[in-house]
Amino acid sequence: xxxxxxxxxxxxxxxxxxxxxxxxxxxxxxxxxxxxxxxxxxxxxxxxxxxxxxxxxxxxxxxxxxxxxxxxxxxxxxxxxxxxxxxxxxxxxxxxxxxxxxxxxxxxxxxxxxxxxxxxxxxxxxxxxxxxxxxxxxxxxxxxxxxxxxxxxxxxxxxxxxxxxxxxxxxxxxxxxxxxxxxxxxxxxxxxxxxxxxxxxxxxxxxxxxxxxxxxxxxxxxxxxxxxxxxxxxxxxxxxxxxxx
Numbered sequence: 387x388x389x390x391x392x393x394x395x396x397x398x399x400x401x402x403x404x405x406x407x408x409x410x411x412x413x414x415x416x417x418x419x420x421x422x423x424x425x426x427x428x429x430x431x432x433x434x435x436x437x438x439x440x441x442x443x444x445x446x447x448x449x450x451x452x453x454x455x456x457x458x459x460x461x462x463x464x465x466x467x468x469x470x471x472x473x474x475x476x477x478x479x480x481x482x483x484x485x486x487x488x489x490x491x492x493x494x495x496x497x498x499x500x501x502x503x504x505x506x507x508x509x510x511x512x513x514x515x516x517x518x519x520x521x522x523x524x525x526x527x528x529x530x531x532x533x534x535x536x537x538x539x540x541x542x543x544x545x546x547x548x549x550x551x552x553x554x555x556x557x558x559x560x561x562x563x564x565x566x567x568x569x570x571x572x573x574x575x576x577x578x579x580x581x582x583x584x585x586x587x588x589x590x591x592x593x594x595x596x597x598x599x600x601x602x603x604x605x606x607x608x609x610x611x612x613x614x615x616x617x618x619x620x621x622x623x624x625x626x627x628x629x630x631x
Contacts, residue, residue: 396557397505401498401627402549402584403530404570405510405517407440407592409491410524413484414549416516419474420444424451427467440572440593443511443536443545444468472515479523487524488591493631495529497614503627508533509549509568509578511542532556542574546582567621573602585624587617 403409406416406473417434424432428451437450448467452459459467498506510517512547514535521527534549546568552559568579571592576599579586588599588607600607605624611617618629 389523395626397566399567399621399627400503400553401504401506401567401569402509402534402546402579403506404568404572404575405508405512405520408488408569408575408589409488409526410520411485411527411591412472412479412520413482413486415478415482415485416475416520418482419471419478420447420451422474423448423467423471426457427463428457428468429454430455440574442574443540444471444513444516445536445540446511446542449540468513472519475516475519479519485523487526488589488610490614490617491526493614494611495526496616497631499529500534501627501629504625504629506530507549508535508546508572509537509554510534511545513537513579542578543581546578546584550582550584557574565625567625571599573599576604579604587620589598 394534421431421434428630432451432454437454439447445464445468448464449459469614470536498504501520508517510533512535517535518527532552534545538548539545550563553566563582563584566584567587568575568584569587569589570576572594576586576588586604588602588604589611590596590599591610596607596609606620614631618631622628
């Protein structure tokens with residue numbers, strides 16, 4: 387992925403999107419790929435629901451699977467696990483009939499992409515190649531010129547500072563974190579954004595209910611992002627930037 391803001395050289399606000407449960411659902415493709423990789427590496431089936439994996443990074447999930455069996459993996463083992471997982475993900479996403487794009491996303495992304503004062507990137511627990519595999523499957527990858535990924539940090543709260551560093555590197559060394567907008571479907575996403583004082587938006591299109599997300603006190607919480615006018619009205623109110631849909 388090219389780390390650049392070529393389409394919007396001086397954005398006032400940047401939207402940082404989570405992927406799974408927020409932009410798309412892989413229809414269980416990622417979960418199946420992780421479980422099959424765990425079976426191969428650990429020689430036993432470990433259902434993902436037996437660990438608290440929602441909102442975790444891919445690297446953290448792989449380590450949690452090892453630890454679930456009482457093992458402490460080396461960095462080489464975590465890297466090998468990730469490589470094998472990506473191989474399985476490439477297949478699983480193509481045979482996942484329930485995979486879909488979340489409501490409103492196909493309308494929102496191009497409008498943000500074309501806006502002169504807004505830019506968007508990814509803040510995701512996926513590895514870069516995993517993010518590409520998933521988003522290319524839905525023709526969404528091109529909307530995201532930069533991102534913070536699981537290879538930048540194993541713990542999710544460390545991803546937001548990395549996204550802020552990228553922003554300051556490419557736009558302005560004093561770009562304020564309050565002009566970053568972290569959008570996700572888990573309390574971990576909200577905590578991650580708050581870690582750098584970013585605006586936070588929760589969307590209940592994943593495994594957490596709207597009430598559970600509201601308990602994490604995001605700046606906004608939506609059942610989903612359709613109709614998109616409701617989301618854009620919130621953006622206008624908090625950024626002073628009008629988006630015509």
